[in-house]
Amino acid sequence: MLESYSVLNETVDRFWLPVSTFVHKQFKFTPNQISFMGFVAGMLAAGAIALDRIEIGMALMFISQFLDGLDGTIARKFGLQTALGEQLEVVFDRSVECFMFLALAYAGKVGYTEAVLAFVAILLLTSLVRRSGVDLGFKRVVLYIGYFIGFPLAVQLAFWVNLGGFVLSMLVIDYRVQREDDRKAIEARNEAPQVPQ
Amino acid sequence: MTIFTHILLTTVGVQALGVHGGDLALAYGFGVALDVDHALKLPLYLKKNGLKNEKFYHWRTSLQEPVSLLWIVPLSIFIRSVIPVIFFVPHLVLDYLVSYDKRPLFPFHAVTTRGFFPNVSDGLKEIITVIILVCLNLILFLMKR
Numbered sequence: 001m002l003e004s005y006s007v008l009n010e011t012v013d014r015f016w017l018p019v020s021t022f023v024h025k026q027f028k029f030t031p032n033q034i035s036f037m038g039f040v041a042g043m044l045a046a047g048a049i050a051l052d053r054i055e056i057g058m059a060l061m062f063i064s065q066f067l068d069g070l071d072g073t074i075a076r077k078f079g080l081q082t083a084l085g086e087q088l089e090v091v092f093d094r095s096v097e098c099f100m101f102l103a104l105a106y107a108g109k110v111g112y113t114e115a116v117l118a119f120v121a122i123l124l125l126t127s128l129v130r131r132s133g134v135d136l137g138f139k140r141v142v143l144y145i146g147y148f149i150g151f152p153l154a155v156q157l158a159f160w161v162n163l164g165g166f167v168l169s170m171l172v173i174d175y176r177v178q179r180e181d182d183r184k185a186i187e188a189r190n191e192a193p194q195v196p197q
Numbered sequence: 198m199t200i201f202t203h204i205l206l207t208t209v210g211v212q213a214l215g216v217h218g219g220d221l222a223l224a225y226g227f228g229v230a231l232d233v234d235h236a237l238k239l240p241l242y243l244k245k246n247g248l249k250n251e252k253f254y255h256w257r258t259s260l261q262e263p264v265s266l267l268w269i270v271p272l273s274i275f276i277r278s279v280i281p282v283i284f285f286v287p288h289l290v291l292d293y294l295v296s297y298d299k300r301p302l303f304p305f306h307a308v309t310t311r312g313f314f315p316n317v318s319d320g321l322k323e324i325i326t327v328i329i330l331v332c333l334n335l336i337l338f339l340m341k342r
Binding site for chain 2: 113114117120121124127128131159163166167169170171173174175177178179181182185186
């Protein structure tokens with residue numbers, strides 16, 4: 001699962017573990033089914049936001065994120081991690097975020113340009129998250145923050161944080177590749193026969 | 198190219214476009230200061246070579262490759278200023294004139310290139326570029342007086 005790359009992973013697992021164990025054993029839900037339920041809740045949240053029912057949207061988004069936390073924990077705990085599940089989660093999460101930002105713009109809370117650019121920044125960061133391990137987690141959470149500090153500022157924050165995360169990801173990957181290349185070069189140099197002076 | 202050449206080219210752009218205020222910082226930031234990314238690789242270089250010179254060490258990072266347009270274009274749209282793109286592209290062009298290995302699409306693709314005119318001496322290209330840029334700067338400076 002994608003969130004296994006998050007620094008908050010262990011804390012999330014510890015928090016969700018009793019709940020996820022109960023849900024999985026009681027209702028026999030698979031992680032993918034829970035992911036889909038989270039997706040549906042997220043899309044309903046986007047719909048509520050578009051209709052300017054922000055509080056309802058926030059409640060639905062909370063449910064969506066609750067389910068989002070649950071699916072990964074169940075997958076890890078019960079060894080149900082699959083490549084399909086990983087891809088599905090990314091597609092569901094990004095789709096919800098896309099519609100949520102567009103809903104904010106539709107409701108007149110933020111400009112369309114800012115909403116689209118914030119989502120582009122999230123996509124850029126997502127494109128490298130598996131290789132860099134950099135995931136700042138500042139995506140849907142803007143909905144909650146925006147309620148208190150204003151949505152335009154929250155969407156701006158989402159843009160800057162995710163764009164900065166993308167730049168940081170590029171540098172992290174670059175550094176690691178260079179370190180590996182250098183290590184191999186040093187090894188090859190040390191193994192090469194010494195030429196007498 | 199050396200940082201001196203980047204400064205010359207950026208100054209040509211600044212004079213030609215009449216850039217001032219906050220845009221001036223953006224112009225020199227994307228035209229020159231991006232080179233600061235070399236510092237990221239300094240510890241690795243020192244670990245590998247100590248103080249010995251390795252001419253073709255890969256100092257560059259993705260920050261100075263065309264792939265960076267992926268974040269610089271959205272940034273330009275967001276801040277409603279074309280300055281980052283306008284000054285970043287000439288920076289790229291200068292860097293692609295020298296024959297060091299470059300990875301234009303890294304980390305998305307590992308393709309490498311040696312840039313434009315790889316068979317012409319880097320020193321010669323740098324000298325010609327510096328002469329042209331000094332002349333352009335002088336002409337623009339005199340025209341404004």
